[in-house]
Amino acid sequence: MTTKLQKENIGLGKRKRAVARVFLVPGEGNLIINKVAGDKYLQYNQTYINKVWEPLKKLNLENQFDIIVLVKGGGLTGQTDAIQLGVARLICKKDPEHRVTLKPFGFLTRDARIKERKKYGLRKARKAPQYSKR
Structure with a gap:
């Protein structure tokens, strides 16, 4: 029964070779990626961090969920x-x-x-290999 509940609450996102399984949990706006703080995992790159939160920010839900x-x-x-698409x-x-x-x-476009x-x-x-005339 628990696996069925988990599968319903999962968002799958893909991009190139990356595959992200995303879970939204009621919380205060934390990001955890592979059991590491999201800021640390994304190397404190503000562009990446903003990209992950963008779908929630457009709906004003960023402080209601933990990702x-x-x-x-x-x-x-x-x-x-991939994470953005999954969210x-x-x-x-x-x-x-x-x-x-x-x-x-364009958040829903793969x-x-x-x-x-x-x-x-x-x-x-x-x-192609270099062409040689003679």
Whole structure:
């Protein structure tokens, strides 16, 4: 029964190789990422910290919830974007009326850009070996 309750209260966000599982808990506005304080995990980068809180700030809910995140893969930028998407999705799951507010800001859009696979005969996805005429 507890796993069912947990699955209902989870927001999944993805970006590049990063996958974030987000939980919103009633609280006073704390951010915990992988059992570490959010500020420390995001290396005190104010841009990243603001990006995570942005969906809640647009709805004036930033001091009503604590964000708890389990994130893996990718780099800090990808993880931050994944967390933002997870938060926005979870807010909409809890109250579908918030969707109208968040959609125009692009918080609910999954960024589909991922690394392109390497092709045979090439050095990277598109970089070809140097051409020699003679």
